[in-house]
Amino acid sequence: SQTIHQWPATLVQPVGSPLSLECTVEGTSNPNLYWYRQAAGRGLQLLFYSVGIGQISSEVPQNLSASRPQDRQFILSSKKLLLSDSGFYLCAWGRGTGGYEQYFGPGTRLTVT
């Protein structure tokens, strides 16, 4: 069976500090990978998606970046965090081209102070 891991689970970082969130998937190969952010009381906002190693598409221009150095590893980064970067970050994997079957990790709760 497939499993998806995210770490850390919670993170408190000062404004201007760097960020690195990691996501790994087990039990499948060549998955589509996604990074979402969920603000309180709001829907999921797609940040990045990837259909293969080194292939990243950005949905929202901002101070975040993503990389996929290995088939089942997806990393979300920032050089300098902003207060507005606080939120619940979710990684998901999926199959198929319709984006209709996505499986989410446990999430990382980021608080920027």
Added chain:
Amino acid sequence: QKEVEQDPGPLSVPEGAIVSLNCTYSNSAFQYFMWYRQYSRKGPELLMYTYSSGNKEDGRFTAQVDKSSKYISLFIRDSQPSDSATYLCAMSGNTGGFKTIFGAGTRLFVKA
């Protein structure tokens, strides 16, 4: 106008009630319609998805899609306290790429 509208609730029902959760949307290009369940401080869990119009049933859950009205529903029969969660609708289709649009979620409380 948002692409997907979902009443945030909260919706409170007694145990055993039939629950109806709904979303409306504006983009006629959506072809896949999904429902996710999210417990507090957890990642969303895919409950079911349907393609185009029609109904789909899975245990106590039934999803309905009416593309002519741009309206989707999730029905939960014999609701249980363990069904208390936030329910997110989501949609995707030939809108260019792999983008899935999520509703803001409806908070459901099932009282024992």
